[in-house]
Each structure stands twice: as C-alpha cells, then as structure tokens.
Amino acid sequence: MSNILIIEPDPLRAETVAVHIHAHLEVSSRIAESVESAQKNASDRCRPPVAVILSHWASPEDYAPLAGIPTIVVTDGVPVSAKQIAAFPNVIDYVPDTGGYHLDYILQLIRRVLWAGNFKILLADPEKVNRILMRRLLSQKGHFVTEARNEKEVRRDLQQYPDIRMLIIDGQMCADQNFSLIRTIRNDFKKDRLSVLTLCERNTEYQRLMLLRHGASDCIEKPIRIEEFQVRFMLNLELMETFIELTRSARGAKK
Secondary structure: OOEEEEEOOOHHHHHHHHHHHHHHOOOEEEEEOOHHHHHHHHOOOOOOOEEEEOOOOOOHHHHOOOOOOOEEEEEOOOOOOHHHHHHOOOEEEEEEOOOOHHHHHHHHHHHHHHHHHHOEEEEEOOOHHHHHHHHHHHHOOOOEEEEEOOHHHHHHHHHHOOOEEEEEEEHHHHHHHHHHHHHHHHHHOOOOOOEEEEEEEOOOHHHHHHHHHOOOOEEEEEOOOHHHHHHHHHHHHHHHHHHHHHHHHHHHHHO
16 A cells, blocks of 8 residues: 655644545555654655655755655745745645645645556657656656657557557657648547647747647647646646546446
C-alpha cells in the first residue's frame, strides 16, 4: 500500500487531512511535525510517494526538502513565491487553502501521482536539449518517459508500446506535410486511448488552431511556463484517467 507523508506542526490540521485522504483513497499515511522528522521518515524502507506540506514557510527552498518524492505544497493563499515553488523539480503543485477546497484538490493531485506508474509518456522533439529538459521535468515528478526524435520513431513507439497514454510533441513535427502526423495519430488512437499535448512556438495561432482541429488534446506555448504546463498536464492526466475509468465501468456492466 502506498504511503502519504504529511508534514504539519499542528496535529489537528494534519489529522484532518489524513482522515480525508483515507476516506477516499486506499493509502496509508504518516504525519511528521517538521522537515527534519519528515526526512528521517523518508529514509525508511516504505518510502512515501507523496509529501503533503501544509505550512507556508518563509523560504521557498523549504517547499521541496525531500528530493525525489513528488511533493504537494499547501499554502495559506496564493504566495508571492508561487513561480519559485512550482519550479522545484519534485513539486507537483501548490494548493491555496481557501474555504476547504484544498482537501479535494489534494486528493486529485495524489490520484495523479499514484496513477503515474501505470503508463508511459512519449516525448517527441527533434532537439535533444528540449527532450532533456522535458524528461527531467517529468521524471522528477514520478513519470515514466520515453523519447522520439522524429516522426518515424513516434509512429514506431506508439505501435510498439501500448502503455503509452500521453504524447508530448513539438508542434512543428505535427504540422509538417499538411498536419499528416497528427491526423494519422488520431486515426489510429482516439482521445480515450491517447492524450496528445503539442508544444507550439509563439505567434503560431493558425498552427495551434489546426492542431486542435485535427485532434490535439491541448496546445501549450513555447518556451513553456512551468506552472502553466503543470496545470495543463495535470488536467489532461485527469481527463485520461476519467476515460479509462469509464471504459472499465462499461466493460464491467457488459459482464
């Protein structure tokens, strides 16, 4: 069973979050009152996949103290250092604590993290430096990533690896030859099977519109803004998970 580590000096607040998580997810949780004790817990054999941090500490560095563990940061509001928080490699997202909404959003983020191990992401870009940066961003948040350098490798990998459920691809690769690649992908893989996120340069409005018309799930502007990318990425993961659950339910109903 997966473990959730909750870092919060207030035992009542920590217990409130733990109870809410247990009511909706089949996970165990551990509570730590400080970063130091959390780091000690993280070194145990049962390493938690998610650290939920509830305190808005003074230094942004304190939001990602547990290297390698996907981390959710809960703040008292929208912090001035929001972009810095979102930029930390293992931070999934920050969650403003507004009127109790944060509990449900925390659940959504934990579900995304737990589900991340069930599929692969295909990252396609002709530029090696872009692939390295995107791989680092995604793998540090717990995702399995494979790479493709050109259209031929994209087609090959999609056919060879059925557990690829998301394609993040350079928009120009999809737009070449009258958008033939995106049209072929959508002909072979419907939206309930494969989510396609295209990364497009600025001032390419026509390209973005055509990609969406031909089946792209989303278009994200390059150079990417990390916070925006993370939000859009998570929303597309949630949609993909919903598709999968609906498919499973439909199959179960037929039986």
